[in-house]
Amino acid sequence: MARINLAFCIHSHQPTGNFPWVFRNAYDRAYRPFLEVVRRHPHIKVVLHYSGSLLTWLEENRLEIFDNISYLVRQGRAEMLTGGFYEPILAIIPERDTLGQITYLTEYLKRHFDADPKGLWLTERVWQPDLVAPLRRADVRYTIVDDNNFRQTGISEEDSLGRFLVRGENGQTLDIFPINGVLRRAIPFQPPEASIDYLRRVADDGDKLAVFADDGEKFGEWPGTHDLVYRQGWLDRFFGLLGDNHDWIRVITLREALESMPARATIELPAGSYEEMMEWSGGSWLNFLRRYPEANLLYRKMQRVSAQVARANLEEEAAREARDLLYRGEANDAYWHGVFGGLYLTHLRLNNYRNLIGAQNKAAGGNALRVEQTDFDGDGEREVVVESKHLNAYIHRVGGQLLELDHRGVAANLLATLTRRREPYHDRLGETEEGRRLLPLHYDWYPRRALIDHFLRDDVNLEAFSNCEYGEQGDFVNQPYEMDVTEKRGGATVTLRRRGGVWVGDKFLPLVVTKELDFSRADAEIAVRYQLEQPGKTAMPLWFACESNLVLSDGAGPGRYFRVGAEGEPLSLETRAAYSEVTEFTLADDERGGGVSLRFERPTAVWTFPVKTVSRGLERPSRSYQGTSITGHWRLTLEPGQVWTTSFVIALRSSEGRAGAP
DSSP: OOEEEEEEEEEEOOOTTOOHHHHHHHIIIIIHHHHHHHHTOTTOOEEEEEOHHHHHHHHHHOTHHHHHHHHHHHTTOEEEOBOOTTOBOTTTSOHHHHHHHHHHHHHHHHHHHOOOOOEEOOGGGOBOGGGHHHHHHTTOOEEEEETHHHHTTTOOTGGGSSOEEEEOGGGOEEEEEEEOHHHHHHTTTSOHHHHHHHHHHHOBEEEEEEEEEEEGGGTTTSTTHHIIIIISOHHHHHHHHHHHTTTTEEEOOHHHHHHHSOOSOEEOOOSBOOHHHHHHHTSOTTHHHHHOHHHHHHHHHHHHHHHHHHHOOOOHHHHHHHHHHHHHHTBGGGGOOSSSOGGGOHHHHHHHHHHHHHHHHHHSOSSOOEEEEEOTTSSSSOEEEEEOSSEEEEEETBTTEEEEEEETTTTEETTOOOOOOOOGGGGGGGGSHHHHHTOSOOOOSSOOOBSEEEEBOTTOOHHHHHTTOSOBOBSOTTSBOEEEEEEETTEEEEEEEEEEEEEETTEEEEEEEEEEEEEETTOSEEEEEEEEEOOSSSOEEEEEEEEEEEOSSSSOBTTEEEEESTTOOOBOTTOOEEEEEEEEEEEEETTTTEEEEEEEEEEEEEEEEEEEEEEOOSSOOEEEEEEEEEEEEEEEEEOTTOEEEEEEEEEEEETTSSBOOO
């Protein structure tokens, strides 16, 4: 009789910072009932992976599930997999963090389940050949990847049913198991008999191994699956069929396969992931860092903070806390976008920054103000980085804009906004009633940063400006500025200057824009001073505007608001409005305990509106708040040789209304 081995692997994860109700729903609908069904079928063995962020929530909120897991481990019916504790993409984090995150989860599994994991769940199955060495150093013997990776090496579906050795640098090898694509697509969406029939077709003399591995949320949390898998009994029927056919289907763990099955071949495996991920990313996960500059900035921040934590001379407990915050900030979910919201989910993006800035606060404290010129964002140009006890400001020469502004007192990047951009699936929104509700869409032609210099056409209004469908008369928004840094006792000044021009009628007239950013070691403020200089010979009527896109929270709600004037009433973040004679504009989040104010030297006209994007999810597309646009604007006429100036202060606030500090 033909025989085959089957390994059934489940990966369960919720990102750190996700909403509590998401954890609860996933537990009730997927994690708990899945293990209950497994326990009812004593012939079934499973391979389980839980991310550290999910395990810590379960430990604090649903500890009873640990009893089920421990029971299966003791019975030899469950093998536990290690991985990066907070589910980082291992290919993009420093090797020291790869080793630290894996060790963190391995020790947790030993402590709570008396497990000794030798296999690793590879986050999003993102494989890079240079992972072999660090995984071996972390005492990992094997991992699993999708079988479409094997197609690139010329290995067919049937020939990939087994265990392989993958060769890394210096000739080191790592055991690797391919995930069977046929089973992954069939389970649980086709009748259980379809998977049994497939196994019968590929069975032979018993030396083949079919590996099913997929998300635990697929068994109850994905749309329609709770009813299918449990109420309609799909999982019970499938496990029952495996029992009925135990004479030729041997259900084993991957560790048993490792110890009992010879390797089919030693191969060089190219970089890759599962088919859907390759489609979303355009062939390589790293493309997300190119496609979404916001993901790249988060990645660069992570790299910088990791280096600061590694260099810090901290006591053991403080070092452990700093590393834990860093590891949380490496969680993969906010670095990319596929069928899940990911990067588009503001609360996940803000949470990554909260943890990274928190780690930086512990690793790089003190009262000094540090100024550095470095290529922070990896674009080949140097940016200016100013870091103090109160804030971090990263300044780019393109547009002379702020890339990042960290309020260290509340561990918030106030510029963690997301640009409105066209996604391929937007073209299909009109096909459903839900999609039509979100139309029309508006897209940005420039990144939504801070200190964006506009020169507006006379017919521009707030609606056109907020839709990014307006007349821009100058060449300052996305063009390079000269940068100069002057350090002084207790502070520094960054001067940005562009000798550009503005269209006035049918003439393009020269204009010099200079802005100075003053930083003080003692203050949680940036004093911004603008100077417009007319070097030509013709009077220039101008409508100048300075836009900043700021974010503190993931949307409107109690304690989240903006205020116009020092004593103004709290207003919803959903508000789009035009104001005149504004001297102070404040964005606040009382729950977070902080805010940011723009204080103008003279009464100023201000436009404000919420920046919103539309992204897809598993069930339906949705509109998400990404930040608040705040634009001061001034109408003036510059005579030849005339200089016009204005200034304002960006002030970071604590919950007491004072300048914040960590």
